Amino acid sequence: MSTTRRKSRFRCFAALVLAVGLVAAACSSDDSDDSSTPATEGSSGDLAQNVAVDESGVTDTAINFAVLGTETGNPFGTCLLQCYTDGIEAYFEYRNTESDGIYGRQLEVTDVVDDEFGKNQEKALQIIAADDTFATFSQANIATGWADLAAEGIPLYVWNIEPSYVVDQEGIFGNSPVFCQTCTSRPQAYAMEQVDITKLSSVGYGVSDSSKNCAKASRDTADTYGPEIGGAENVYFNDALAFGFPNGIAPEVTAMKDAGANGLVACIENTGYNTILEEAKKQGLSMNSLLPNAYNAEYISQQGGLFDGSIVQVSFRPLEATRIPIQDKYLEYMEKLNKESSELAIIGWINASLAYEGLVAAGPEFSREKVIDATNQFTDFTADGWIAPVDWTKGHTALTPSNISTDGQQYQCGSYVKIVDNAFEIVGDADKPFSCWPGDTLDWSEPEAMS
Numbered sequence: 001m002s003t004t005r006r007k008s009r010f011r012c013f014a015a016l017v018l019a020v021g022l023v024a025a026a027c028s029s030d031d032s033d034d035s036s037t038p039a040t041e042g043s044s045g046d047l048a049q050n051v052a053v054d055e056s057g058v059t060d061t062a063i064n065f066a067v068l069g070t071e072t073g074n075p076f077g078t079c080l081l082q083c084y085t086d087g088i089e090a091y092f093e094y095r096n097t098e099s100d101g102i103y104g105r106q107l108e109v110t111d112v113v114d115d116e117f118g119k120n121q122e123k124a125l126q127i128i129a130a131d132d133t134f135a136t137f138s139q140a141n142i143a144t145g146w147a148d149l150a151a152e153g154i155p156l157y158v159w160n161i162e163p164s165y166v167v168d169q170e171g172i173f174g175n176s177p178v179f180c181q182t183c184t185s186r187p188q189a190y191a192m193e194q195v196d197i198t199k200l201s202s203v204g205y206g207v208s209d210s211s212k213n214c215a216k217a218s219r220d221t222a223d224t225y226g227p228e229i230g231g232a233e234n235v236y237f238n239d240a241l242a243f244g245f246p247n248g249i250a251p252e253v254t255a256m257k258d259a260g261a262n263g264l265v266a267c268i269e270n271t272g273y274n275t276i277l278e279e280a281k282k283q284g285l286s287m288n289s290l291l292p293n294a295y296n297a298e299y300i301s302q303q304g305g306l307f308d309g310s311i312v313q314v315s316f317r318p319l320e321a322t323r324i325p326i327q328d329k330y331l332e333y334m335e336k337l338n339k340e341s342s343e344l345a346i347i348g349w350i351n352a353s354l355a356y357e358g359l360v361a362a363g364p365e366f367s368r369e370k371v372i373d374a375t376n377q378f379t380d381f382t383a384d385g386w387i388a389p390v391d392w393t394k395g396h397t398a399l400t401p402s403n404i405s406t407d408g409q410q411y412q413c414g415s416y417v418k419i420v421d422n423a424f425e426i427v428g429d430a431d432k433p434f435s436c437w438p439g440d441t442l443d444w445s446e447p448e449a450m451s
Contacts, residue, residue, distance in 0.1 A: 046103075046364055047099065047103060049103060049364040050105065055367050056132060056368075057110075057133040058105070060104075061104075062101075063101075063108065067109055067112045067138070068113045068124060069081035069114070069141075070114065070115055070140065071114040073116050074117065075269075078270075081112070081139060083348070084348040087334075087339075087348025088109055088137055090349060091348070091356070093336065094329055095107055102356065110133060120141075128149065128152050135368070135371070136154055136155070136156050137157045137355070138156060139158070150170075153171065153369060155355065155372050158172060158173070160178070160179075163179055166178055166396070167396065168398065173354055175315065176315055180399035180400060182213055182217055183401050184224045186442070188414075189232075191414065194311055195290075195418065197263025197288055198233070198263070199232070200263045200264070201266075202239075202265050203236075203266050205239075205241050206242065211268065215265075215267050235256075235260055236256045238252060241268070249276055252276075253279045256287070257283055257284075262286065264276065264277070267292075270299070274303070277289065288311070289307060291307065291311065295343040296342060296343055301422045304422070305421070309419065312416065314415050316415070317387070317434070320430075326386060330349055349386070350386050350387060357381065358372070358375040378390070378393075385451075394408075401442060404441070409439040411438065413435060416435070429449045434450045435448070
């Protein structure tokens with residue numbers, strides 16, 4: 001493999017890792033009922049009506065879907081494609097069992113495609129050529145094939161971790177809307193306050209523009225909102241870390257210690273976080289962390305207290321909050337299929353919920369185009385209360401500090417769990433676990449707890 005190609009892989013990997021941490025910061029919210037669903041064109045009677053539909057992947061008895069993601073060459077070493085697919089299949093089983101599917105048809109995953117980390121476009125073209133599925137789900141690490149699927153008019157439901165792949169794509173729907181990479185984050189500032197971080201270190205990988213943007217936004221967040229959260233400030237900044245720390249990380253941690261840091265935002269993967277905190281422990285430096293993609297109870301339980309005192313920002317209603325009916329359904333059907341709950345399984349379930357609601361809104365004579373158009377009319381999609389409401393009339397727009405006043409979601413929200421004794425505890429009101437701010441401004445205000 002050439003050096004250029006290897007750097008390209010590292011760049012995309014680093015972008016994947018950090019972007020997860022920004023997703024939750026861009027969620028919208030409303031103080032609506034947990035069971036709210038988008039207004040649809042169909043009625044409950046319509047959902048049983050089976051009429052002829054001439055679309056790829058649709059038979060008289062089934063609507064077939066593909067799933068595209070990474071198994072082989074997975075750089076995380078954690079479950080990606082399989083766990084994501086587990087959540088989708090659990091949601092389909094729920095609908096097939098309790099609602100008899102939709103329009104007299106069962107919802108089925110019939111093609112699970114491994115993109116082998118670097119072959120996303122090749123595998124996407126394979127799905128297009130097969131032409132035997134109605135829509136596609138994807139958790140791709142390097143999403144080079146998403147645009148090809150969208151260009152074919154295929155509805156695409158994805159784990160939204162890198163906005164450049166989904167911005168202005170009307171047929172690509174994330175588990176969250178497109179988020180602003182360069183904006184300051186009130187959810188981050190609030191998280192800092194919850195775990196008493198007053199001296200922050202913000203770091204990122206130099207090979208990734210997304211990682212660098214994340215580190216800068218973290219630094220600016222601490223300095224901008226610091227006076228509002230007890231005088232916090234950023235004391236160490238480095239957006240040029242080498243991927244994988246080939247020369248170690250000791251000098252950088254020493255610099256953090258010399259700066260008096262007591263908190264860390266690292267726009268990197270969990271393995272890198274571990275490396276930094278292990279070195280900090282060796283040097284006698286105690287730092288609480290803001291973790292973007294560590295909502296994994298089994299993983300945290302195995303860390304020997306390394307992350308105790310840290311906080312995880314979650315892009316959906318945490319299971320540690322007061323359970324709502326759809327979360328009980330999720331756990332019921334995951335158990336029925338003998339699947340383990342995970343962050344990506346929940347993301348898959350949320351994506352599948354949007355796909356289903358799009359079919360409902362399109363009506364019995366549905367098509368790919370009708371599903372895309374109908375979904376883009378949703379103004380308060382919540383996945384039955386899993387996520388803060390998303391306005392898909394704005395959800396594809398690239399957000400910047402200059403257009404957030406007109407194109408931002410109604411609210412900017414975060415939900416949080418704190419790590420105590422290697423386990424998660426909900427932060428805030430268990431009945432209303434979302435902390436929300438107006439979405440049309442970046443000005444500081446105290447958050448409102450919402451359900």
